[in-house]
Amino acid sequence: MVLNIMEIIGALGVFLFGMKIMSEGIQKAAGEGLQSVLNHITSNRFVAVLTGFLITTIIQSSSATTVMVVSFVNAGLLTLTQSIGIIMGANIGTTVTGWIVSLLGFKFKISAMALPIIGLGLPLYFSKFAKRRDWGEFMIGFGILFLGLSFLKDSMPSMDAGMVGFLESYTDKGVLSLVIFIMAGALITVIVHSSSASMAITLTMAHNGLIPLEAAAAMVMGSNIGTTIDALLASLGANVNAKRAARVHILFNIAGVVVFSFIFNPFLRMVQAIVPGDEITTNLAMFHTMFNILNTVIFIGFVPQIAKLVEKMIPMGEEEAGLGTYTLSYIEPMMQSIPEINIIKAQKEVSHMTKVVEDMFSIYLEVCNNPDKKMGAQVKEIKEMEDYSDQMQEEITKFLIACSGESLNETGRNNVSAMMRIVNELESIGDSCYHLILLSERRFKKNIPMHDNAMAELEPIATMVQNFLFFIKSHINEHMDKESLKEAYKMEEKLQTFKKGLNKGIRKNIKKGADIKGELLYLDIVGHVEQIGDYCLNIAQSLRAFY
Numbered sequence: 001m002v003l004n005i006m007e008i009i010g011a012l013g014v015f016l017f018g019m020k021i022m023s024e025g026i027q028k029a030a031g032e033g034l035q036s037v038l039n040h041i042t043s044n045r046f047v048a049v050l051t052g053f054l055i056t057t058i059i060q061s062s063s064a065t066t067v068m069v070v071s072f073v074n075a076g077l078l079t080l081t082q083s084i085g086i087i088m089g090a091n092i093g094t095t096v097t098g099w100i101v102s103l104l105g106f107k108f109k110i111s112a113m114a115l116p117i118i119g120l121g122l123p124l125y126f127s128k129f130a131k132r133r134d135w136g137e138f139m140i141g142f143g144i145l146f147l148g149l150s151f152l153k154d155s156m157p158s159m160d161a162g163m164v165g166f167l168e169s170y171t172d173k174g175v176l177s178l179v180i181f182i183m184a185g186a187l188i189t190v191i192v193h194s195s196s197a198s199m200a201i202t203l204t205m206a207h208n209g210l211i212p213l214e215a216a217a218a219m220v221m222g223s224n225i226g227t228t229i230d231a232l233l234a235s236l237g238a239n240v241n242a243k244r245a246a247r248v249h250i251l252f253n254i255a256g257v258v259v260f261s262f263i264f265n266p267f268l269r270m271v272q273a274i275v276p277g278d279e280i281t282t283n284l285a286m287f288h289t290m291f292n293i294l295n296t297v298i299f300i301g302f303v304p305q306i307a308k309l310v311e312k313m314i315p316m317g318e319e320e321a322g323l324g325t326y327t328l329s330y331i332e333p334m335m336q337s338i339p340e341i342n343i344i345k346a347q348k349e350v351s352h353m354t355k356v357v358e359d360m361f362s363i364y365l366e367v368c369n370n371p372d373k374k375m376g377a378q379v380k381e382i383k384e385m386e387d388y389s390d391q392m393q394e395e396i397t398k399f400l401i402a403c404s405g406e407s408l409n410e411t412g413r414n415n416v417s418a419m420m421r422i423v424n425e426l427e428s429i430g431d432s433c434y435h436l437i438l439l440s441e442r443r444f445k446k447n448i449p450m451h452d453n454a455m456a457e458l459e460p461i462a463t464m465v466q467n468f469l470f471f472i473k474s475h476i477n478e479h480m481d482k483e484s485l486k487e488a489y490k491m492e493e494k495l496q497t498f499k500k501g502l503n504k505g506i507r508k509n510i511k512k513g514a515d516i517k518g519e520l521l522y523l524d525i526v527g528h529v530e531q532i533g534d535y536c537l538n539i540a541q542s543l544r545a546f547y
Contacts, residue, residue: 052089
């Protein structure tokens with residue numbers, strides 16, 4: 001008995017290991033595709049559903065998708081409404097694995113298929129071309145996954161009289177049996193942290209005759225509840241909106257199970273009528289797919305209402321009003337490594353940081369335009385933003401170091417290095433903005449005089465810097481082509497020329513007897529403004545290596 005249990009655990013381990021390798025390979029091969037999918041997320045709920053479906057189909061893990069969604073909502077990169085659609089799509093995407101396993105895993109001699117696939121993938125894995133290596137890794141993982149499934153089938157206990165009696169005691173209790181097997185499916189999914197693995201176990205048990213179709217279908221519904229655990233864990237310590245996104249996942253999946261529990265038998269008969277033949281694994285795959293599609297169809301019209309419900313369940317606290325403390329969690333659920341998704345997440349965070357420092361400079365421009373106005377509120381706001389940008393620089397750098405330890409492709413490694421340089425430059429821009437506001441406050445509080453039209457003379461160079469920041473923001477996380485880099489150099493040259501003119505004017509003013517303290521302070525302001533242009537050019541140069 002103990003040996004048999006260990007065989008099942010070992011077979012499941014091989015299955016999950018194959019899924020991990022397959023997932024890593026397809027993520028590397030489709031890294032740019034994932035980036036494109038994420039960049040086109042809109043507030044349209046149907047597009048969001050399609051996005052969730054595509055991402056989950058690629059990475060073969062709805063748990064990983066929902067964890068990513070929670071982390072993006074936590075960073076303010078996705079709205080709650082967008083996250084609801086993606087979560088719905090993720091549930092549909094996870095059914096693809098069930099179809100692969102049911103159609104290929106039980107209708108052919110698995111070892112006859114798995115070993116040749118591994119054999120074909122091996123030479124590709126040692127290719128000098130990165131894309132071929134990625135597809136080779138995918139094929140090897142695909143083969144190992146099916147070897148694990150073969151071991152799982154062989155390790156399942158046979159149907160003896162004692163086993164039949166034990167299972168019958170749980171399968172003939174009507175509604176209670178339904179609840180028991182829903183809970184069993186949820187528990188298995190929580191333990192293995194993978195609804196795909198849970199589905200494979202259920203399919204294998206049904207194929208071997210250990211459980212009837214009704215019990216297996218109930219376990220499939222239960223796996224939808226169990227898969228919510230990863231998003232729930234990811235939301236712990238996150239902000240209110242991230243907690244709301246995790247709560248949406250739980251409510252949506254539980255609501256679907258409750259609704260279909262009331263129509264369980266007629267729904268199952270409908271599935272059997274649609275699927276030709278009596279193949280139990282195909283019936284289960286169809287049940288899983290139709291359950292998730294119809295669940296989405298039912299609830300997609302109520303996305304705004306679902307958002308309002310979770311907002312009432314988890315109200316916004318006072319501590320959420322400001323920027324708060326920035327945290328960035330590395331996406332690393334048990335048994336599922338997702339390096340390419342982590343890279344995409346890092347890119348989103350770099351975009352977020354770019355927006356933060358651009359906003360800081362915009363606040364400083366407000367002060368420039370109103371030099372004689374009290375600026376306590378602006379100083380406080382920029383101080384908060386400067387602290388936040390410092391936290392971002394530290395957290396994103398740690399995150400990127402963790403990413404660099406993953407099995408990234410060459411493009412991923414180059415992008416990690418570029419992003420490390422970029423976040424350092426962005427943090428320096430934040431520091432310069434803070435110094436600029438402090439210099440302006442010092443001038444105001446101590447009533448330090450400057451020459452006439454000093455702030456008006458500063459306006460053109462400040463506007464140039466603002467345009468440079470906008471240019472960087474519009475190109476962030478993109479490859480900087482030669483023409484765009486030339487434009488960046490031209491912008492920096494203009495800033496240098498204008499700075500020299502201002503510095504020359506400052507020297508003339510001092511010779512004419514202008515207040516030295518005021519002119520030196522003005523010189524410091526000009527220096528910090530122009531220095532932001534230097535940091536922008538450094539970012540543009542880093543983006544040249546970005547792909």
